[in-house]
Amino acid sequence: MGVVPAIETRELCKRFGAVQANDRISLSVEQGSVHGIVGENGAGKSTLLKMLFGFYQPNSGDLLVNGEKLKLDSPSDAMAAGIAMVHQHFMLVEPFTVLENIILGAEGQPMLDHAMSDAKAKLIGLEQQFGFDLPLDTEVSKLSVGERQRVEILKALFRGADILILDEPTAVLTPQECDQLFDLIGLLKSRGKTVLFVTHKLHEIMAITDDVTVIRAGKVVLRTTTKDTSPDALAEAMVGAKINRAVERAGVDHGAPRLRVEAISAKSDHGYQALKDVSFELYDGEVLGVAGVAGNGQTELLEALAGLRQVSAGVVHLAGEHVNSPQKLTDPIALRRAGLAHVAEDRLKAGVVASMTATENAILGYQREKDFCENGLLKLGAISETANRYFESQDVRPRDSSLPVASFSGGNQQKLVIAREIARDPQTLIIGQPTRGVDIGAVTKIHDQITELRNAGKAVLVVSADLDELMAISDRILVMCEGEITGIVPINEADECSLGLMMAGAAPSDERQGSGA
Amino acid sequence: MSAPTKMPGAVEAVLMPFLNILVALLVSGFVVWSLGEDPFFALSLLIEGAFGYEEAIGYTFYYATNFIFTGLAVSVAFHAGHFNIGGEGQAMLGGLGLTLAVFWLGNTAPLLSVLIAILGAAVFGAGWALIPAWLQAYRGSHIVITTIMFNFIASALLAYLLVGPLQRPGGQMPESSDFPDGVGLMQFHEVLAAFGVNFEQSPLNVSFLIALLAALAVWFMLTRTRFGYEMRVAGKNVHAAAYAGVSVPRVTVIALMMSGALAGMMGLNELLGEQLRLIGNFTLGYGFVGIAVAFMGRNHPLGIVLAAILFGVLYQGGAELAFEMPNITRDLIVVIQGLVILFAGAMPHLLRRPVAGLFARLRVKGAA
Structure with missing residues (x-):
């Protein structure tokens, strides 16, 4: 046991246009271990996950699952190889029951009655094995966030997953629910499942992982066993400099x-x-x-x-x-x-119009102010100067306010929004x-x-x-x-x-x- | 979605529509060839028919005028986030408003009559859009459904009026009496004759210039005014609009009334420029073609003018083609128009990925 890694990547590369999102990522996840992946937003974690789950195909490099070289063309290939992913945003149909959600897409037969009763028998076995206590006939809409997450995990187990990828699983949980999740991860590990745990919270890495890989700017910068490292060392690896x-x-x-x-x-x-x-x-x-x-x-x-x-x-x-x-x-x-200035909590939903330019977004909410508008006409020169001033003061990159806001990273979008909202003191x-x-x-x-x-x-x-x-x-x-x-x-x-x-x-x-x- | 789709602006604006039209012509050529006709000869007939002589040019731009108005109408609503497919009905009501103004004012002051008639067309078109707009903005009724229904109502209303109170006394056709003498828009050959230039007679009239002015006004409204800005914000993201203090229902109503006014002005070209009377169903589906024109023109006023001219070519050149080539019927012309709409209007992104990929590769090579 443990000789062949559950997941191994060799020099995995993924490029989007001119951006090298993943640069020769080599990773080795031992069978039956909990492996943490940490990195800043935009470091390339999600690109890597999406390649492991068959959403993206690497430009070069190899992916091995249980020692076997595989080409995952779609998530269903990944699922067939025993890899399942629990997304940060749950993929559940709220008005369906737990049971209906779990068998969705894996009914296996055209008549639902049989599929349901077969699935139920199997699920009760799984629930006992892994200590779940989910009410199978309750609508998902009535469950708490923590319970919904366990539905996702149970769904993965039901489909025979041996490798579970958890993408920032604690982001939506209370500390108590986190503890429950960690207990469950421990149990999964003791039953021989392999868990890939992605997060940016270092204390979680320290608490539950066996090994950890740190990714920065698309590259692996640190690969270590968790007991040999410290949160400070991880943070430094993640950011690249003492913070x-x-x-x-x-x-x-x-x-x-x-x-x-x-x-x-x-x-x-x-x-x-x-x-x-x-x-x-x-x-x-x-x-x-x-x-x-x-x-x-x-x-x-x-x-x-x-x-x-x-x-x-x-x-x-x-x-x-x-x-x-x-x-x-x-x-x-x-x-x-x-x-009163307001920075909207969902930036893309309300704080900006993603398809409009940064210049146009620089006056959103202030479009009626005298500096930007006179007699119903926009003062384009003043508006563009203002946008450029925001770009300078907040160091928004790239320095091109004629680009649509959607083409900036989340951090740069937020800098623009903050510049706009604090501009009037x-x-x-x-x-x-x-x-x-x-x-x-x-x-x-x-x-x-x-x-x-x-x-x-x-x-x-x-x-x-x-x-x-x-x-x-x-x-x-x-x-x-x-x-x-x-x-x-x-x-x-x-x-x-x-x-x-x-x-x-x-x-x-x-x-x-x-x-x- | 995640594929590289960024291209130089000029490529986006010029090359892509051109390639799409080329594909449509290729497919059309294949259809023509399969009917036993020479596709190249057919193409030359089409172009000859649209531009080959002065009268043809006149007709091409005459049709294009209709499409500019209806295309602009669709695009203004689209920028506000709505799909106004009631251009047909709004154009009919515009024609009615125009006619009522003309008969009301008579020809004592023809210029004033014409100006008020233009206003009447815009006001009636806007008014016909107001009810669906209000229902959408304040009651949540879907504008697509209501504008379709309003097309039928407009058609029925016009039919009723033209076999009833507005019908030419003693006439049998669903049409009104002729407009009083001297009330109408000058045709181009008349304008040019005034400068001593000879141009064959055609229905092309000064509403073409009014249409170009309308395109300029729409461009100015969209890019230079606060209302245009707020309208585009509301059209792209209602949450951001609320965040920015824009009243989305108010913007919806105003934008759709502008849209209706533009559609209504189509009547200038058909009625005040050529027919000089109101006739039933004078809109002949131009309101619907406006949807394709707006899509093909990428909802940009300049693009709409160009797309409208293309459709003018297809209408006028297509008619000549059907006349000259026995195997090519009017129905086949509709097929060709349909193919252009399909490739350039409905599937503008068909060639996007390969072309964008090509440019991305060129750029990587250039950078290396």
């Missing part, structure tokens, strides 16, 4: 609250109660982090603050002015003029997912910028799914679960465990709520 994360902080000046949210409730697009009786205050000179598992009302909160969603009860006050209530909704243009900033899809070099810069704004006396609210990020930049952390605030914790009293409990809706152990207000 200094200590940021100076000025003290918080508690004057009148800049933003006062009073008992607001709001419905989501799907009509359910997304915000329930939410109250808090945001002061000048502080960063208030909003934590929570995605989909617990943070999106609707951002929209309510940004004038995009009218509340069904309660009031939002901006600098004492009443801006959102069931009677009145101040529109985003007026809010921007009142000094707003007093209040609400920022959703400041570093989602942004490479680690730009992450540091964005965090520093948020801290600088805070130190300059601005009121900043940051919603993020990344707890580490919030711990690094916030003065207080507000936790949301199912549309309610489950705790507001000053940073010096915050620890991941208690925040995790609050994110899962468990009541805070001691009386921390309301501190700082």
Whole structure:
């Protein structure tokens, strides 16, 4: 056992046009091990995964599965070779039951009744073997995120996968759900399955992997057994230089609250109660982090603050002015003029128009300001100068504002958005997912910028799914679960465990709520 | 999707449509050949028929004028993210508005009558688009369905009026009385004659110039005005539009009314420029051809003008071809038009990958 690697790549190369996404990647994953792959966004991790799973075909190099040289032309080839992938975004049909989802595409026979009963028998065996307790006849829409992930894993096992690729599996989980996942990975390993674990969170690598491969700029830069390395060494390999994360902080000046949210409730697009009786205050000179598992009302909160969603009860006050209530909704243009800038949490969905040029995107939301528009006509010269100024000040690359925004990397798109939103020196900033899809070099810069704004006396609210990020930049952390605030914790009293409990809706152990207000 | 599809702008704008048309002609040539005719001779007849003599040129641009208006109409709606396939009905109503204005004002001040008639065409076309637009913007009814239905309603309305209140007294045809003397748009041969230039008579009239002005105005609106900017944002990403404080329903209604006004102005060419009376179904499907024109012109006003001229060539040259070659019927001309629409309009990306791949390889070689 263990002599032949489960997956081996030899000098695997993949090029897109002039970009060498993977450059001679050699990787060896032992059978029955947990192998971690780390790298910044854009380092080439997903390209590698997509080649292992048959989405992309390498330009050169070999791929060996269990010692056998294979050419994977499609995901079904990969599946036939025993490789399964659990995507970051689950590939499940929500109104279908767990059982229906699992047999989807693997029914094996035209009559569903037989397929279902055969599958059920097999699944019950698998559930026992791997300690699952998923309700097979429940609709996936009723399951939690952690449970949905286990459905994906069970689906892979059902199809006979021996090698599981988990792509950033913890990004959407609470700390408690992460622990459950790690237990499951341990069990899979003990049953002889091989797990490829992709993440950018180093403590997870340290916690559960046997070996680790670090990828930077399309190349393997470090290959080691986990017990012989440290998070610092991995971080250095990942980024290429020592990173200094200590940021100076000025003290918080508690004057009148800049933003006062009073008992607001709001419905989501799907009509359910997304915000329930939410109250808090945001002061000048502080960063208030909003934590929570995605989909617990943070999106609707951002929209309510940004004038995009009218509340069904309660009031939002901006600098004492009443801006959102069931009677009145101040529109985003007026809010921007009142000094509120908004960095949308889903950049490509709302923050930019991907197919329009960077220049055109540089005025999005400010298209009616006098500098850019007079008597209904655009001032193209001024607009293009502004875009170029943003490119310089934020070091957006490539330096060509006539390109469509879609052709920039996530980090450069975000730099452009941030440049646009801070250009008018707003007093209040609400920022959703400041570093989602942004490479680690730009992450540091964005965090520093948020801290600088805070130190300059601005009121900043940051919603993020990344707890580490919030711990690094916030003065207080507000936790949301199912549309309610489950705790507001000053940073010096915050620890991941208690925040995790609050994110899962468990009541805070001691009386921390309301501190700082 | 992930394949390299970036090409130099000139290639994108000029070479690709040209290649697509070439493929369409190749396939058409094969069809002609299989009917026992010489495809090269057929092509020469087509071009001769479209450009060979002054009258032919006149007809080619006369047809092109219709396509510029209807193509622009489709493209304006498309930039706002909507598929207005009601150009046909909006053009009919435009013709009605024009006719009502002409009969209302008479020929006491012909120039004023004509100006008001142009306005009437635009206003009625816009008005006919308003109801589907409002339903789309504020009630979520799908504009494709409602504009199709409105085409039928427009056709029925015109049919009713032209065998009823608007029918020529004592006439049997579904058409109105002639417009009062002197109310109409000058034809080109008249304009040129005024400068002492002889040009054969054809229906080509000054609405061609109005169509070019409309194309320029659409280009200016899209690229230079705040409304055009907000409209394109709303058309590409409604969430980003809301984020930027743009009222998407308002933009939808205005854009579709502009679209309807442009379609409505097609009546200038047909009625005020040539027929000098309202006739039932004068739109002859030009509203639908506008969809193909807009697609082929990549929704760019200049592209639309060029595509409209191409369709003018196919209409006029095709008619000559059907007349000259016994084995080639009118139906076959429709087939050829269909092939051009198919390759250049509906499948503009057919040759994209190979050509883009070729350019990527050239670039890599150049860089090496």
